[in-house]
Each structure stands twice: as structure tokens, then as C-alpha cells.
Amino acid sequence: MTTTALRARTEHAWARFAARRLARLLVSVWVLITAAFLIIHLIPGDPVRAALGPTATPELVAARRAALGLDDPLWQQYVDYLRGLFTGELGTSMTSGLPVSQVLGDRLPATLELALLAFAVAVLVSVPVGLLFAVLTRGGRRRPAELGFTATSIVLAAIPEFLLAVALVWIFGVNLGWLPVAGRDGAASYVLPVLALALAPAAVLARILRVETLAVLRADHVRTARAKRLPDRHVYLRHVLPNSLTAAVTLGGLLLGSMVAGTVLVENVFAWPGLGSTIVSSILAKDYPLVQGIVLVYGVGVLVVNLLVDVALALLDPRSTIREG
Amino acid sequence: MARRWAGVLRSPLGASAAVLVAAILVLAVLAPLLWTDAATATDTARISQGASAEHWAGTDSLGRDIFARVLVATSLSVRLALAATAIGVVVGLLLGTAPLLVGRRAGRLVTAVVNIAVAFPGLLLALFFAVIFGVGATGALFALGLAIAPAFARLTQTTTARVAGLDYVAAARIAGVGRFRVLFRHVLPNVAEPLVVNATVAAGSALLAFAGLSFLGLGVQPPDYDWGRLLGEGLGAIYLHPAAALAPGVAVVLAGLAFNLFGEALAKVLGERRPLERPVRRTAAEPAPDDSAMLVVEDLRVAFPGVEPVRGVGFAMDRGDAVGIVGESGSGKSLTALAVSRLVDESGEVRAERLSFLGADLRAGPHRRLLGTSLAMVFQDPMTSFNPTMRIGRQLAEVACEHQGLGRAAALDRAVDRLDAVRIPEPARRAAQYPHEFSGGMRQRAMIGMGLMGSPALIVADEPTTALDVTVQRRVLSLLADIRAADDVALLLISHDVTVVEQVCDRVLVMYAGRIVEDLPSAELRSRARHPYTRALLAAVPDMTTDRSLPLAVIPGRPADPAHLPTGCAFAPRCPLADERCTATEPDLVADDAGRRVACWHADIPVEVRA
Numbered sequence: 054m055t056t057t058a059l060r061a062r063t064e065h066a067w068a069r070f071a072a073r074r075l076a077r078l079l080v081s082v083w084v085l086i087t088a089a090f091l092i093i094h095l096i097p098g099d100p101v102r103a104a105l106g107p108t109a110t111p112e113l114v115a116a117r118r119a120a121l122g123l124d125d126p127l128w129q130q131y132v133d134y135l136r137g138l139f140t141g142e143l144g145t146s147m148t149s150g151l152p153v154s155q156v157l158g159d160r161l162p163a164t165l166e167l168a169l170l171a172f173a174v175a176v177l178v179s180v181p182v183g184l185l186f187a188v189l190t191r192g193g194r195r196r197p198a199e200l201g202f203t204a205t206s207i208v209l210a211a212i213p214e215f216l217l218a219v220a221l222v223w224i225f226g227v228n229l230g231w232l233p234v235a236g237r238d239g240a241a242s243y244v245l246p247v248l249a250l251a252l253a254p255a256a257v258l259a260r261i262l263r264v265e266t267l268a269v270l271r272a273d274h275v276r277t278a279r280a281k282r283l284p285d286r287h288v289y290l291r292h293v294l295p296n297s298l299t300a301a302v303t304l305g306g307l308l309l310g311s312m313v314a315g316t317v318l319v320e321n322v323f324a325w326p327g328l329g330s331t332i333v334s335s336i337l338a339k340d341y342p343l344v345q346g347i348v349l350v351y352g353v354g355v356l357v358v359n360l361l362v363d364v365a366l367a368l369l370d371p372r373s374t375i376r377e378g
Numbered sequence: 379m380a381r382r383w384a385g386v387l388r389s390p391l392g393a394s395a396a397v398l399v400a401a402i403l404v405l406a407v408l409a410p411l412l413w414t415d416a417a418t419a420t421d422t423a424r425i426s427q428g429a430s431a432e433h434w435a436g437t438d439s440l441g442r443d444i445f446a447r448v449l450v451a452t453s454l455s456v457r458l459a460l461a462a463t464a465i466g467v468v469v470g471l472l473l474g475t476a477p478l479l480v481g482r483r484a485g486r487l488v489t490a491v492v493n494i495a496v497a498f499p500g501l502l503l504a505l506f507f508a509v510i511f512g513v514g515a516t517g518a519l520f521a522l523g524l525a526i527a528p529a530f531a532r533l534t535q536t537t538t539a540r541v542a543g544l545d546y547v548a549a550a551r552i553a554g555v556g557r558f559r560v561l562f563r564h565v566l567p568n569v570a571e572p573l574v575v576n577a578t579v580a581a582g583s584a585l586l587a588f589a590g591l592s593f594l595g596l597g598v599q600p601p602d603y604d605w606g607r608l609l610g611e612g613l614g615a616i617y618l619h620p621a622a623a624l625a626p627g628v629a630v631v632l633a634g635l636a637f638n639l640f641g642e643a644l645a646k647v648l649g650e651r652r653p654l655e656r657p658v659r660r661t662a663a664e665p666a667p668d669d670s671a672m673l674v675v676e677d678l679r680v681a682f683p684g685v686e687p688v689r690g691v692g693f694a695m696d697r698g699d700a701v702g703i704v705g706e707s708g709s710g711k712s713l714t715a716l717a718v719s720r721l722v723d724e725s726g727e728v729r730a731e732r733l734s735f736l737g738a739d740l741r742a743g744p745h746r747r748l749l750g751t752s753l754a755m756v757f758q759d760p761m762t763s764f765n766p767t768m769r770i771g772r773q774l775a776e777v778a779c780e781h782q783g784l785g786r787a788a789a790l791d792r793a794v795d796r797l798d799a800v801r802i803p804e805p806a807r808r809a810a811q812y813p814h815e816f817s818g819g820m821r822q823r824a825m826i827g828m829g830l831m832g833s834p835a836l837i838v839a840d841e842p843t844t845a846l847d848v849t850v851q852r853r854v855l856s857l858l859a860d861i862r863a864a865d866d867v868a869l870l871l872i873s874h875d876v877t878v879v880e881q882v883c884d885r886v887l888v889m890y891a892g893r894i895v896e897d898l899p900s901a902e903l904r905s906r907a908r909h910p911y912t913r914a915l916l917a918a919v920p921d922m923t924t925d926r927s928l929p930l931a932v933i934p935g936r937p938a939d940p941a942h943l944p945t946g947c948a949f950a951p952r953c954p955l956a957d958e959r960c961t962a963t964e965p966d967l968v969a970d971d972a973g974r975r976v977a978c979w980h981a982d983i984p985v986e987v988r989a
């Protein structure tokens with residue numbers, strides 16, 4: 054086989070991988086959209102009456118129902134909803150009267166910033182720490198260090214982000230007064246929310262990475278790398294890390310997914326003007342169109358993360374694409 | 379089974395987690411009875427006060443004691459968490475066994491939906507359902523239960539799929555046993571263990587999640603209160619008196635941690651026993667003189683804590699020599715090879731009277747360049763000895779980049795050339811492939827090619843053909859022989875297979891219990907072996923005259939355990955010639971005029987007499 058033929062075959066495997074993955078994404082998105090659409094119909098009773106309260110006049114309720122298209126047949130509403138999605142038309146917020154798309158556009162950046170920064174911090178902290186502790190404690194060495202590491206990571210991982218947030222507020226806001234504890238105003242205001250969101254995932258990731266790295270360190274191919282007399286740093290970075298990362302990436306993706314959800318709680322602790330604080334207030338206000346929109350955004354966010362994880366895995370581990378394809 | 383469960387209590391972690399969980403459950407029952415009055419008594423004289431001797435965690439905006447409220451809230455918090463977990467488990471079980479209960483097609487649909495739902499974080503699902511079920515404790519309870527369900531459905535599915543495929547389950551179904559009976563009699567008992575473990579962990583997470591929902595105002599509503607709501611109230615006044623927020627926070631963390639740890643302890647006892655850590659290799663020592671021989675090993679010892687698997691091995695090799703080390707597993711032969719190549723892990727201590735290679739004292743310094751270019755290693759399992767995430771060509775090229783200062787392109791060219799040299803067809807194409815695209819034999823040849831990146835004086839091959847099938851074995855061996863002949867490369871071949879060593883090597887070292895017990899030319903192996911162990915090894919090899927219908931002859935008795943060696947000759951317990959002298963004193967390795975060495979008190983008893 055010539056090099057071109059080989060390349061063609063590899064490309065073929067990639068194409069099949071991409072097609073398969075894309076199909077899965079589309080199905081998931083469709084299920085998500087349908088679920089979001091159904092929210093308003095699954096609620097027991099009349100959602101408009103619930104939103105407007107018992108004091109609203111029947112005329113007002115009827116007018117609002119008509120405006121939301123709730124009196125049309127269900128399939129008609131579904132078609133309208135889908136059509137609306139394609140044109141970026143997500144309905145109108147029942148409380149503010151603003152288009153849902155506009156509210157999303159206003160709020161999304163703050164949440165995205167928070168999630169991405171937290172993820173970056175979690176990865177940048179956990180990868181070196183996990184690798185370092187694996188190397189330090191391999192073969193049962195430095196038991197105290199191992200114990201300290203494991204205990205710290207278990208405890209950190211067990212504290213949910215909103216409690217960590219409260220603890221951080223108490224330590225750095227109340228006691229030390231170093232950092233602002235509410236709002237999004239300047240770099241300092243990012244520190245606590247990002248930390249609250251990043252610490253637990255960082256702990257989990259570091260722990261997994263250490264375990265994976267220990268396993269890889271025992272692998273035959275690492276002995277081969279040693280037999281090549283490569284410098285230690287080179288053995289760890291090129292032969293150990295890529296192999297322990299594959300396992301960590303799967304988990305990292307799950308963590309990023311739950312980090313997207315974690316923003317909801319953290320934003321509420323820090324009064325962060327993002328989607329997370331908005332979804333809670335809109336649920337409490339029974340502002341269903343807005344809830345639908347935010348559910349969609351969060352859901353798509355999670356799906357995109359999952360997709361990225363699969364791609365990263367395929368890139369890191371050459372076996373995964375071909376094995377499946 | 380009950381005894382295995384009890385095992386949880388035996389580990390300190392499991393025991394303390396169990397105690398903590400028990401304490402929380404007891405508190406959940408008793409606290410409302412004991413402290414409800416204290417928790418609801420308002421004291422307008424003491425509104426929103428900090429911690430004091432009277433009110434350990436201060437008072438809230440109505441002057442109620444927060445510590446008492448936290449204690450009482452245990453009940454609602456724990457009950458809601460357990461109820462949510464129960465809903466999750468039941469719904470999960472139903473969804474997970476759907477393929478079994480409602481037939482294949484509907485089951486498929488359920489499975490597909492579950493697979494999509496599993497991809498979403500629990501909190502998002504909980505929020506979604508909370509919208510539908512409405513704000514409040516009941517709504518949140520069902521929301522959380524349904525959010526937990528997909529994970530359990532997934533767990534049940536995988537376990538069920540495995541169990542349902544088992545013969546007896548299939549047989550039961552064919553015998554017309556009803557679906558529910560199959561489910562209860564055969565499937566559920568198998569799912570029970572992982573289910574209990576996961577449910578325990580899930581209860582911990584549910585506790586935290588419920589606290590989260592109540593904290594957001596979506597869960598428990600006033601006048602009821604759980605930890606989450608207390609926390610939400612406390613946060614608003616955190617500048618005034620932090621204890622109001624910290625006390626319920628600590629309670630949530632403790633309770634969540636207790637359930638999580640208990641679950642993990644259960645999992646450890648019931649489930650995965652991890653394989654013992656097997657050490658990897660490396661060395662340390664001091665300087666000494668050099669010698670004319672290419673490799674000189676004198677009194678080499680390798681010790682791990684409590685054992686000394688290699689106990690004073692000595693031999694020398696010249697350029698082009700082929701020496702084989704044979705012995706049963708545990709004889710120390712592989713460890714000897716690793717010690718010579720300086721690849722014993724730091725946990726092993728390597729000492730030697732002398733250990734010199736090409737004039738360099740291997741006991742001092744890492745000798746990276748020398749060992750990297752002049753000593754080649756071939757390991758037993760070609761399937762696992764390459765880095766799966768790196769292309770073969772790059773793995774070879776690394777050596778040249780590191781030790782010969784070649785650039786990437788030049789190093790890769792050399793790698794392709796070396797792959798060609800080990801008879802890998804289309805080397806340029808192959809170099810661009812990953813290890814999993816190579817067959818076992820081809821990988822082993824690539825491994826040899828890796829050794830040829832430098833200009834090796836010695837190839838150390840540790841069981842290089844054991845993992846390969848016979849025809850491939852022969853090709854790898856002949857490749858090694860050719861390289862040796864062409865470039866005057868020495869070969870140190872480690873094998874449990876006397877025949878292989880006999881074919882490839884000109885000298886044989888027989889190892890037993892960490893020592894060399896016999897050293898002789900391989901041509902004389904069959905005619906002049908004097909050590910009873912060597913004879914026994916040879917007798918265990920099937921040859922042309924062996925009756926293949928008989929079971930393979932084995933050496934009677936068990937191989938020596940390096941941790942418990944007898945005094946005297948280590949082979950004595952299995953030796954037909956053993957007498958008192960043998961069990962009293964260990965024989966030295968003694969050389970005869972022709973350089974043959976043997977360590978046996980009765981080596982002079984003629985072979986014929988023994989048979």
C-alpha cells in the first residue's frame with residue numbers, strides 16, 4: 054500500500070468516526086429540544102395561570118395563552134417551536150418581556166467565562182500535581198505524602214461547590230476581606246467563583262491522574278522507554294503522560310459537564326450575573342419560556358463538551374477511532 | 379456473603395464511615411424528638427446573634443437556636459435524600475430491566491433515552507424535573523429521584539445484559555419461566571451488590587444535591603427547613619454571624635462524606651481487588667577497575683525488602699558471545715538480566731563486586747549514552763512493550779535523537795532503515811503506524827530494530843519469543859542469530875526453554891534460587907550436564923523419542939521460594955541425590971579445567987549411574 058492509500062484509509066476511519074459521532078449528537082440534540090419543548094406541557098395545570106398567579110384576570114390569562122400559542126394543537130406548537138429555533142426565535146420572557154434570545158445573549162458570556170476559567174484552572178492544577186505525586190509515591194514510596202494527598206483530594210472532592218463557595222466567602226471575604234464576594238466586576242471578583250468551581254474537580258482529576266499514572270509507570274512500555282535511556286523528564290512527559298491522560302480525559306469531560314451545572318449553584322452564591330442565577334430566578338418566577346431557553350443552552354453546552362471529549366480521546370489514543378471504525 | 383459485608387467494618391476507614399452513617403441515622407430519628415422545642419422557641423431578645431455558650435451556633439432572625447435547628451434538620455435532610463435515592467433506584471431498575479420486561483423493541487428505545495440522559499449532569503436533570511414538578515420539597519424529591527435514575531438504569535442494563543446472556547437464565551426463559559420470575563430470581567440477585575454500593579454513594583450525593591436545591595430556594599419551603607435552607611438563610615447574614623451558614627454547611631459535608639466513604643469502603647470489600655503493585659526497575663552503587671571482557675559480572679546481588687532473589691551471580695561475556703540463562707520462573711534469571719542492564723526499580727537494591735560493560739563501571743552513574751546506544755533490550759511481551767500512543771517510527775527515532783544527536787527527520791530515516799534491517803516489509807509505511815497495527819511477531823522485530831538504532835555490542839533478550847507462536851518464534855530467533863553473526867553483537871538470552879537456549883547460544887548458565895548452579899557449553903548440555911537440576915530440566919523437555927501421549931514430564935516438587943530458602947543446597951528438597959551434606963552446607967560454584975562450572979556436592983557421580 055502506498056502512503057496515499059494509507060492516508061486515505063486513515064481519513065476514511067476519521068470520516069466514519071465523525072459521521073457516527075455527528076449522528077449521535079443530532080439525536081441527542083433532538084431529544085433535548087423535544088424535552089425543552091415539553092416542559093411547558095408537562096406541568097400540571099395551566100402554566101400561564103401558574104405564572105401570572107391567581108389574581109390575574111381570565112382575559113389576561115387567555116391573551117397570554119394565545120400569545121404563547123398554547124391554544125394551537127400540540128403538533129402545530131412543536132413545529133412552530135422548531136421553526137423558531139432555526140430562526141433564533143425562542144419566545145419572550147414572561148417576566149421581563151424581553152426576547153429570550155436577548156436574555157441568553159446577555160447572560161451566557163458570564164457563565165461561559167466562569168466555566169472555562171474554572172476548567173482551565175482545574176486542569177492546570179491537577180495534571181502537574183497528579184503526575185508529580187504519582188512519580189513521588191510510586192512503588193509505595195513516601196507513604197505520608199501519599200496519605201496527605203489522598204486525604205486532601207477526597208475531602209476536597211466531597212465538598213460540593215456551593216459549600217466550598219460559602220467557605221471561601223467566609224475565609225477570604227468575611228475574615229480576611231481580601232476579595233469581593235458578590236458580582237462580576239474586575240479581575241478580583243473572578244477569583245472566588247472560579248476557585249469554588251475548580252477545586253473539587255481539580256481534586257478528583259488529580260487523584261485519577263495519579264492512579265492512572267501509577268498504572269502506566271508499571272507498564273512494560275515505560276520499561277522500554279527506560280531501556281532507551283531517555284532522560285526521566287522525557288520518559289514522564291512523552292511516554293507516561295499521554296497514556297495516563299487518556300483515562301483522565303474521559304473523566305475530565307464528565308467533570309466539565311458537571312462544572313457547567315455547578316455554575317448554577319456558584320453563581321447564586323456569588324450573585325454572578327450569568328445563566329445560573331437567571332435559571333433559578335426564572336424557575337421561581339415560573340417564567341417558562343426563559344426556562345426552556347436556558348435548559349436548551351445548558352443541554353447543548355453539555356453535549357458539545359461530550360463531543361469534544363470524544364474527539365480529544367480519538368486524538369490522544371490512536372486505537373479508539375480505528376477500533377470502533 | 380454476610381461475612382464479606384462484615385469485612386467493611388474491619389478496615390479503619392470503613393468502620394469509621396459506618397459509625398458516622400449510623401450516628402447520622404440515629405440523629406435523624408432522635409433529633410426531632412429531643413430538640414424540636416429548642417429549635418422553634420423564638421427569643422426576641424436575642425435576634426441574629428453570634429455563637430455563645432448558650433447558643434453554640436448563634437441565633438437566627440427570629441432568635442431561634444441555630445445549632446438545635448441544624449440537629450433537627452438532620453431528619454428532613456436525611457429522609458429526603460434517602461427517599462430520592464429510593465425513587466432513583468426503583469425507577470432506574472425499571473428502566474434498566476426494560477429490555478427484559480417490555481420486549482426488545484421498546485426496550486431499545488428506553489435504552490437509547492437512558493444513554494442520552496446519562497450524558498447530562500445530575501443537577502441539570504434535577505433542575506429540569508424541578509421545573510415540571512414545581513418548586514417545593516415534593517417536587518424536588520421527585521426531580522432528584524428521576525435525576526438519579528439514569529445512572530442506575532445504566533448500571534442495571536450492563537449487569538442485566540451480562541446475566542441475561544448466561545446459560546441458566548436463557549434456560550430458565552426457554553423453560554417458560556415468567557419474565558418477572560426471571561427478573562427476581564436470576565437478575566436482581568446479581569445486580570444487588572453493585573446496586574447497594576452505588577445506592578450508598580448516591581445517597582451521599584442526593585444529600586448534597588438536595589441541600590443545593592433547597593439552598594437555591596427550589597427545595598424545602600418555609601416553615602419547614604433542611605440543611606440547605608438553613609444554609610441559604612445563613613449565607614445572607616454571613617457577615618453578621620458566620621456560624622449560621624457554617625454550621626449547616628459542616629453538617630452537609632460530614633453527612634455526605636460519611637455516605638460516600640461508606641460506599642467506597644463497601645466497594646472495596648465487595649468489588650475490585652486491585653492487582654498488587656509490581657515494581658518497575660533501576661540501580662545504584664560505586665566505582666571499580668575495568669577489564670578486557672565486554673561484560674563482566676561478579677557477585678551480583680539483587681535484594682528487595684525481605685528477599686534476595688539474586689544471590690551472587692558471576693559471568694563474563696566477550697564480543698559476539700551468545701550466552702543463555704535458563705531456569706524456572708523465580709530463579710532470578712530475568713532479574714539478573716535487568717540488573718545487568720541497570721533497569722531494576724529503585725525499590726530493588728543491586729550490589730555487585732564488579733559490573734562493567736565495555737570498560738565502564740555500571741555501578742557508577744547512569745551511563746545513558748553508552749547503555750542507550752550499545753546495549754539493546756528485547757522484552758517478553760511485544761504487545762505491551764511499545765507506547766500505544768506513539769507511532770512506531772517515532773519510538774525508534776527517539777533513541778537517535780537522544781543519543782546520536784540526529785534531527786527529527788534524520789532520526790526517522792534511520793528508524794525506517796532499521797525497520798528494513800529487521801525485515802519489516804514496507805518500512806516507511808510501517809514507521810508511520812501505531813503499535814496496535816503491528817502483529818506480535820512484527821512488533822518483536824521492531825523492538826529488535828529499536829535496539830539496532832545505536833550500534834549495540836550486547837543484546838539482552840528476556841524471553842523474547844515466549845509470547846509468540848512457534849513459526850514466528852523461529853523467525854525472531856533467526857533474526858537475532860543473523861544480527862549477531864553480521865555485526866559481532868553479543869547476545870544474552872533469558873529463557874525458561876532449554877531447547878531455545880541450546881539452539882541459539884554457545885554457552886548456557888543454569889540458574890536456580892538466585893544462583894548459577896551450572897555453566898557449560900550448550901553443545902555439551904545433553905552429554906555432559908552434571909547438576910541434577912540441569913538434568914531434570916533436560917528430562918522435562920519433550921524430544922523426538924518422547925511419547926507425546928504421555929503427560930509432559932515435570933520436575934517434581936515446587937520451585938524454591940526466594941523468601942524461604944532452605945539451609946544447604948536450595949535444590950535439596952527436590953533432588954534425588956540429596957544427602958546430609960547437601961542439606962547442611964550450600965555447595966560453591968566450582969570451575970573445572972575447561973571452564974565448566976557446577977555447584978553440587980555430587981557433581982562427580984557419573985550421569986549413567988544416576989539414570
Ligand code: SF4
Pocket residue numbers: 909910911947948949950953954955956957960961965977978979980981
Ligand atoms: S548439592 Fe546435593 S542436593 Fe544440591 S544438587 Fe547436588 S546433590 Fe542435589
